[in-house]
Amino acid sequence: MAILKQTLDNGLTVLLKESHHAPVTTFWIWYRVGSRNEVPGITGIAHWAEHMLFKGSAAFPKGEIDRQIARNGGVMNGLTWLDFTTFFETLPADRIDLGLRIEADRMVNALFDPQEVALERTVIISERQGAENDPAFLLNEEVVGAAFRVHPYHHETIGDLCDLERIGHADLWRHYQTYYGPDNAIAVAVGDFDAAQMLACITERFGPLPARSAPPPVNRPEPPQRGERRVVLEGPGMTAYLQAAYKAPPAAHPDFFPMAVLSTILTGAGGMNLFAPPPPNRSSRLYRALVETGLAAGVTGSLAPMLDPYLYNIVVIVRAGRSLEEVEAAFEAEMDRILAEPISADELQTAIKQSKAQFAYSSESVTNQGFWLGFSSVVADTDWFELFLDRLAAVTVEEVSRVANSYLSRRNRTVGHYVPLGL
Amino acid sequence: MAASLPSPQTIARTELPNGITLLVYENHNSPSVVIGGSLWAGSLAEAPEQAGLANLTAGMLMRGTTTRTFSQINQALESVGAQLSFRAGVHTVGFGGKALAEDLDLLLDILADCLQHPTFPPDEAERLQGQILTDLQQRAHDTRRMARLTFDALLYPDHPYGRSVQGYEETVSTLVRDDLEGYYRHHYSPEGMIGVVVGAMAAGEVLEKVQARLGGWQAPAATPNRSIPPAVRLNEPRRQAVLVAGKTQSDIVLGWPALARTDPDFIKANLTNTVLGVFGMMGRLGDSLRDQQGLAYYVYSRLEAGLGAGPWLTVAGVNPTNVERTIDGIRHEIRRLRDQPLPAEELADSQSFLTGSMPLRLETNEGVAGILLEMERYGLGLDYLERYADLVNAVTVQDVREMARKYLDPEVYALAIAGP
Numbered sequence: 003m004a005i006l007k008q009t010l011d012n013g014l015t016v017l018l019k020e021s022h023h024a025p026v027t028t029f030w031i032w033y034r035v036g037s038r039n040e041v042p043g044i045t046g047i048a049h050w051a052e053h054m055l056f057k058g059s060a061a062f063p064k065g066e067i068d069r070q071i072a073r074n075g076g077v078m079n080g081l082t083w084l085d086f087t088t089f090f091e092t093l094p095a096d097r098i099d100l101g102l103r104i105e106a107d108r109m110v111n112a113l114f115d116p117q118e119v120a121l122e123r124t125v126i127i128s129e130r131q132g133a134e135n136d137p138a139f140l141l142n143e144e145v146v147g148a149a150f151r152v153h154p155y156h157h158e159t160i161g162d163l164c165d166l167e168r169i170g171h172a173d174l175w176r177h178y179q180t181y182y183g184p185d186n187a188i189a190v191a192v193g194d195f196d197a198a199q200m201l202a203c204i205t206e207r208f209g210p211l212p213a214r215s216a217p218p219p220v221n222r223p224e225p226p227q228r229g230e231r232r233v234v235l236e237g238p239g240m241t242a243y244l245q246a247a248y249k250a251p252p253a254a255h256p257d258f259f260p261m262a263v264l265s266t267i268l269t270g271a272g273g274m275n276l277f278a279p280p281p282p283n284r285s286s287r288l289y290r291a292l293v294e295t296g297l298a299a300g301v302t303g304s305l306a307p308m309l310d311p312y313l314y315n316i317v318v319i320v321r322a323g324r325s326l327e328e329v330e331a332a333f334e335a336e337m338d339r340i341l342a343e344p345i346s347a348d349e350l351q352t353a354i355k356q357s358k359a360q361f362a363y364s365s366e367s368v369t370n371q372g373f374w375l376g377f378s379s380v381v382a383d384t385d386w387f388e389l390f391l392d393r394l395a396a397v398t399v400e401e402v403s404r405v406a407n408s409y410l411s412r413r414n415r416t417v418g419h420y421v422p423l424g425l
Numbered sequence: 426m427a428a429s430l431p432s433p434q435t436i437a438r439t440e441l442p443n444g445i446t447l448l449v450y451e452n453h454n455s456p457s458v459v460i461g462g463s464l465w466a467g468s469l470a471e472a473p474e475q476a477g478l479a480n481l482t483a484g485m486l487m488r489g490t491t492t493r494t495f496s497q498i499n500q501a502l503e504s505v506g507a508q509l510s511f512r513a514g515v516h517t518v519g520f521g522g523k524a525l526a527e528d529l530d531l532l533l534d535i536l537a538d539c540l541q542h543p544t545f546p547p548d549e550a551e552r553l554q555g556q557i558l559t560d561l562q563q564r565a566h567d568t569r570r571m572a573r574l575t576f577d578a579l580l581y582p583d584h585p586y587g588r589s590v591q592g593y594e595e596t597v598s599t600l601v602r603d604d605l606e607g608y609y610r611h612h613y614s615p616e617g618m619i620g621v622v623v624g625a626m627a628a629g630e631v632l633e634k635v636q637a638r639l640g641g642w643q644a645p646a647a648t649p650n651r652s653i654p655p656a657v658r659l660n661e662p663r664r665q666a667v668l669v670a671g672k673t674q675s676d677i678v679l680g681w682p683a684l685a686r687t688d689p690d691f692i693k694a695n696l697t698n699t700v701l702g703v704f705g706m707m708g709r710l711g712d713s714l715r716d717q718q719g720l721a722y723y724v725y726s727r728l729e730a731g732l733g734a735g736p737w738l739t740v741a742g743v744n745p746t747n748v749e750r751t752i753d754g755i756r757h758e759i760r761r762l763r764d765q766p767l768p769a770e771e772l773a774d775s776q777s778f779l780t781g782s783m784p785l786r787l788e789t790n791e792g793v794a795g796i797l798l799e800m801e802r803y804g805l806g807l808d809y810l811e812r813y814a815d816l817v818n819a820v821t822v823q824d825v826r827e828m829a830r831k832y833l834d835p836e837v838y839a840l841a842i843a844g845p
Contacts, residue, residue: 023455024787026784026785065706065712068704068705069704069705069774071705072778074777074781075781075782075784075785077782094784120719124720125719125720128743132722134672134673135569135672136567239563239671240565241562241563241566270503281503281506282508284495284499293552294495296551296555299560319563320559321555321559322555322558322559323555352503352504355505355506356503356506357506358525359457359506359524360506362457362525363457365455366457
């Protein structure tokens, strides 16, 4: 089914895709703002503002959104990441108008009650402290921070504790007034509806909302990396972690697709299900080199499609009784191999088939489809999603070799060690 | 499009002569197929000093058969984007997998091979053991997992539900290859096995494929363990704190022994749990402790009704300085549920959530497979989904109060805290 794309007079982009396999519809609003738009002093504000959109408006007082969605048999949530802030509702198809009403209302009418801001501060600090309990979070924060000196991808979306303690109502309100508006947003619906009718409903709900002035651009590109960076983090536990983060092309760059093939060969096909763990990667090169040899307990890789150049991130859990040095030496040998020898045509075909299967699985859920459609539009365009499999199928063995040599060199990476201090 | 619920008319249920029950549901809307199922080979049958044996045995099924090595199995599945896994629970070992419909033969070939012809290669056993030991090390420094482990042991002392299915460092490290092979020989059997297939494939064809691969399986030396351990009672409050050094957050699990999924109280208790810690943003617990007091990012409740009387528990992750305030807050909500009548509107909200969200649960093949497995495992009947809304809507305000008073006690509970 083709994607219907329209722009309303107030600048709201609308993307619609009919999918009639189940009587369910998902509705998403994507704002082109995330922690990428933050500066030191207010890190974490995009995520905090997202939380405030659940804290009430005149039409939907606090708690009403959760209650009405649940009462109608739906699910909803909000997500903030580096490049975006997004909200969705998935409902039985005949009730999706509730999702449209909620999103049109809170695009402009959220209250940001100062008392609610104060209460939410401790909830968000609690969210950060929960994440800090995980060594993998702590290591990732250090590695990404070292990889980006200038670009705001430098800090985690959750924000730094000092900023979470300091950000005030006025900061949050300014953020809301700057970034939330139809001309900085994308509305996505996927599910059991007639596209023309859905467009009419969206136009009715969102058409009257005024456009805002354009938000300030993000213009602190990361300078080229000129040598390997290393960070060491010590902390509680018995388990060591190795992380290697290579600077990678953004989603819209032609190198992204050969890079996706490389990441599939090295660390397995990325999952496309938002709410499920990634698929097993036990036939991937790094699993075989590190886990099958008994050096590591697990290895994962991720190449996120991003607006600006980001990272191909590899994390290895060192097996009990093995050392970081042994694991890193074996990792190094495997990475040298992919630079020295071309991949086989079989490996390329397998990587393509794996992605095809992940696409098919993810298409069962309208929520997943809405996620990918919106995500693609934020970081590239709808073609990126629609042509994903075609572009992947067009990748050649030679391109993969070239891209490996451009991005997977030592000079282009940041390596992190989590050194456990024992009990 | 009209919602069509899986029903006796659309679910094909077959009992094979060797004891396998197969449920097939056709869904031609997506090019994929999902399989699932279970066998009676869970940790219930292992000796306490061998805790983790069932888990290690299940993990080894895919690590070598008489005709395939571990890496051949991985290569075969992953090269077509298929996946398969086995996981031990207390009562059963579950399996699950998916593939594009065109690769169902391959998926079933490998499933059948792993179930009938595993070889437990010693080098693979050593490797998996090492991975599990690493995971147990991580667990010891994970406040969420330590709170839950401690809670289970506190609520179910000397009872299979109080033991970790993953085992413990001192038990897992003693297991050897022959233990696994022996556990397999004594407990893996087609008798009582359930298999579910959902996807783009004619039901008759699926039956033939499964019959051809698993219909001939016999396991004369095995006695599947289908016993149900006794329910426990909690007569006095129990509390234990575990130190997990160097962490910034504490995790709390507070709960009670409750009921089995087959208990006539289940629908009423599940609705009560929805009110307490699920509805909307985590029910009354989320409303009071997260929204009103700003104490926690997550606080919720869960009713784990299984084959035996599992626990009903509340969970929260909070700053270490807020632990006591959070426990008081949870107990306050329990008292409120027992002492004050539930407003009719709140009952209606939770009822419409439970009934109205069914189309979402049935959207994917995995969702349907999960519900089919539940129907068979707990004998709910193939018409369960057609009756479900009536069952939920029959619950009254008095029922909810009765469930709270019967199962949730604000003074007598088991409480585990893990943190710095």
